Every structure is written in C-alpha cells, then in structure tokens.
Amino acid sequence: MANEKRNTNGIKRAAALGMSSALAFSLWGTALAAPPLKDVGTSYAANEINTLVEKGIISGYEDGSFSPLGNLTRAELAKIITAATGLAEDSSASGKFQDVEPGSWYSGYVGALAKAGITDGTSETTFSPSANVTREQMTVFLLRAVNLEKNALNGDYASPFEDKSDISAWAAKQIGYAYQIGLYTGFTGKPLTNLEPQKAIKRQDAVKLAYEALKYAGKDKPGQPGQPGAVGSLELKSATAVIGGENYTAEHNGNGAFVISLPKGIDPEAKLTGFQLKASPDAASLTVDFMGESRTVEFKEGVALITVKDLLGGLDVNGDGVSMEKLGSVLGYSALNIIGELADKDGKTSEVKLVIKLSEK
Known part of the structure; x- marks a missing residue:
C-alpha cells in the first residue's frame, strides 16, 4: 500500500488552524437532528456511529443505510476528517493530484486536507x-x-501486536503511540492480538477509531486515561471485560478506579471469560488477592490478555468463565471489586482498581 508522504510544515499549519478545538466541539457539541440508520443496530459501534451522525461528521447512504461492514475509501475519509475539523473545503488545493477530478464531490475535502498538511497523497501527483x-x-x-503525530515521531513507542512486522516503516511509530495511549480500545469489538495493518478498515471500525481519537483533541500532555499516557509512569491505561462474547470497556471514574457498568437485562447465562488490560509500557505484572488466593499475571509490552481463572482463580473452577447469574449469587448482585498491585521489572508498584457493577436480578 502506498506511503503517505509527510510534509512537516503541514503539522505547523494544522496546529495554526486550531483543529484540536474544532474536533472537540464537533464531537461533544449540540446534536443535530438526523434520521436513524437502519442497519447499525447490531454493530458493536452503533453508539459511536449514531453519535457522529448526529454531529454531522458522518452520514449514511440515501437509502438510510450505513453499511457498517463495508470498506471506507480515502475520499470518504477525507470528508469525515474535514467535517470533524471544521476545515473549509478547497477544491483548488487538490489540483496537484491528477486522480482527483475537478468538481467531484470529494475534491474540496481532499484539498482541505492537503492545505492543512494532513495528507500529501500516495505520491506527489x-x-x-x-x-x-x-x-x-x-x-x-x-x-x-x-x-x-509529533508526539509519536518524537518518542519510542512499542506495539505488542504479533504481526507488527507487517506494519509499514512510515506508520510504525504512530501505531505504537496510538496503542500505548489506548486509541485501539474496543477496536473491532474484540481485544486485538493482530492488527492486520494492511487490511482495509471496515466502516464501523473506522468510526470507532475516529470516535476514540476525537477524545484526544486538545490534549497534548500526558495524564489520566483518555489522554496520552505519561512516559515513565506506571499505571493502568484501560480495561475491557469479555462477557458473552461482547466487549465491555471500563470508564475511569476519576477516583483511581476503572468501572464497568453492565446493562440491565444482560443474559444471566452470559459468561465473563476474560479481560484485556493495557498499562504503561514498562508494566511487568499484576498481582491480585481474591477469595483467599493470590495470583499474578504477566504483561507483555504493556498488555495482558487473561482469562477469569488466570486472574480470579477459584471463581472459575472449570476454566470456561463464570456466568452473570453465578457472579450475582456470589456477590449479592452488588459489584465485583478487583484490587491489585501493578509492578514493573524494577519493583516499582502502583494500585489497580477494577469494578464490574452487576445488574439487578
């Protein structure tokens, strides 16, 4: 796949245009009236798709569909980014690209990105x-x-993907950085062990990734989850529980805990089967004391993909997960509180709190 040539002057132009504040406003500002899309209800990214439609950042097709499993073209992406940033369309700036037809529906969007320095094309022409x-x-x-992107290029951020050798050299630092700050949380609806970087991105996955990226608008300093992580700090960045084959991502409550609130009506037979935990790159292990047992799980490049038995031992005797009904009966339908100690290879530690709020019986 063709390289995206980089013009470093474009970074300065993008900053000068105030793009970060525009992005934040686009995502969190007042919603616009928009007809519901008829084919997103079963998508894991339905909430994100509907939110960005309401904000006017994305749109469906004329027949009322969105095609979540369809591929996204570069022209469509240009429109999304232009709408999200509030950039002015500029057809004249797309003139250097011989394959962008003057007067086409996307020429103004491509020109906007070229003028802002977000793209230099797949070649000079x-x-x-x-x-x-x-x-x-x-x-x-x-x-x-x-x-x-400047943060990514100025640092050394590793990605733990098993297929990281397939990542193009021009995108390696950016992908490592995106991973370390938690941008891929929930991407594809399941924890990732392989990125498949050369694979065409599905429309639902693109929206999910865009939605997560917009949370970072205007945040160029390391800090709490939801911002780029502090280099050298030791902390949990994100936590996802897999229940009934679905991903439930924790929200940071501001008091040091990651909280997963399960929806009412969740299938009592649905099983909690595992967790994906993302921590600082130097995290080595997490030790949890639960029901009289102490268990330690290891991190690889800041990531731990673990089963319930790995982390909670006797709660999952058969090693196939624990149902919501069993969790509720054991915990009195209150909450599963997991408190552990995160450690790096040098012995530095920090406390980790993960809470799963159970729905009422």
Whole structure:
C-alpha cells in the first residue's frame, strides 16, 4: 500500500488552524437532528456511529443505510476528517493530484486536507481517492488530525501486536503511540492480538477509531486515561471485560478506579471469560488477592490478555468463565471489586482498581 508522504510544515499549519478545538466541539457539541440508520443496530459501534451522525461528521447512504461492514475509501475519509475539523473545503488545493477530478464531490475535502498538511497523497501527483483506507493509514490520518503525530515521531513507542512486522516503516511509530495511549480500545469489538495493518478498515471500525481519537483533541500532555499516557509512569491505561462474547470497556471514574457498568437485562447465562488490560509500557505484572488466593499475571509490552481463572482463580473452577447469574449469587448482585498491585521489572508498584457493577436480578 502506498506511503503517505509527510510534509512537516503541514503539522505547523494544522496546529495554526486550531483543529484540536474544532474536533472537540464537533464531537461533544449540540446534536443535530438526523434520521436513524437502519442497519447499525447490531454493530458493536452503533453508539459511536449514531453519535457522529448526529454531529454531522458522518452520514449514511440515501437509502438510510450505513453499511457498517463495508470498506471506507480515502475520499470518504477525507470528508469525515474535514467535517470533524471544521476545515473549509478547497477544491483548488487538490489540483496537484491528477486522480482527483475537478468538481467531484470529494475534491474540496481532499484539498482541505492537503492545505492543512494532513495528507500529501500516495505520491506527489496522486491521492488514490477510490482506494480503500487501511488500518495503518487510518491511524496515521487520525493522529495528524488531532495534532498528536509529533508526539509519536518524537518518542519510542512499542506495539505488542504479533504481526507488527507487517506494519509499514512510515506508520510504525504512530501505531505504537496510538496503542500505548489506548486509541485501539474496543477496536473491532474484540481485544486485538493482530492488527492486520494492511487490511482495509471496515466502516464501523473506522468510526470507532475516529470516535476514540476525537477524545484526544486538545490534549497534548500526558495524564489520566483518555489522554496520552505519561512516559515513565506506571499505571493502568484501560480495561475491557469479555462477557458473552461482547466487549465491555471500563470508564475511569476519576477516583483511581476503572468501572464497568453492565446493562440491565444482560443474559444471566452470559459468561465473563476474560479481560484485556493495557498499562504503561514498562508494566511487568499484576498481582491480585481474591477469595483467599493470590495470583499474578504477566504483561507483555504493556498488555495482558487473561482469562477469569488466570486472574480470579477459584471463581472459575472449570476454566470456561463464570456466568452473570453465578457472579450475582456470589456477590449479592452488588459489584465485583478487583484490587491489585501493578509492578514493573524494577519493583516499582502502583494500585489497580477494577469494578464490574452487576445488574439487578
């Protein structure tokens, strides 16, 4: 897949345009009236899709569909980023790309990105508007759009993906950075062990990734989860529980705990089968004392993919997970509180709190 040439002057232009504040306003501002899309109800990214539709950042097709499992083209991505940033369309700035037809519906969007320095095309004279956006391209585009690519290029951020050798050299630092700050939380609806960076990104995955990226708008300092993580700090960045095959991502409550609130009516037979924990890159292990047992799980490059038995021992005797009904009966339908100690290889430690609030019986 073609490289996205980089013009470092574009970073300065993007910052000067105030793109970060525009992005934040686009995501969290007043909602616009929009007809519901008929085919997003079963998508794991339904909430994110509907939110960005309401904000006017994305739109469905004329027949009222969105096609969550369809691929996203580079022209469509140009429209999304232009709408999210509030950039003015500029058809004249797309003139250097011979494959962007003057007067086409996307020429103004491509020109806007070129003028802002978000894209320099797939070559000096091409943009490849009809080509599908790959996962690695999407990552790089979004980091540029929220003005965080400079952080990635100035640091050394490792990604733990088993197929990281497939990541293009021009996107390696950006993907490592995106991973370490938690941008991939929930991406594809399941914990990731392989990124498949050259794979065409699905529309639902693109929206989920864009939605997460917009949370970083205007946040160029390390800090609490939801911002780029502090280099050298030791902390949990994100936590996801897998229940009944679905991902439930924890929210940081501001008091040091990650909280997962389960919806009412969740299937009592649905089983909690595991967790994906993301921590600082130097995290080595997490030790948890639960029901009289002490268990330690290891992190690899800041990530731990663990089963319930790995973490909670006797609660999962058969090693196939624990149902919501069993959890409720054991815990009195209150909450599962997991308190542990995160440690790095040098012995530095910090406390971790993960809470799963159970729905009432």
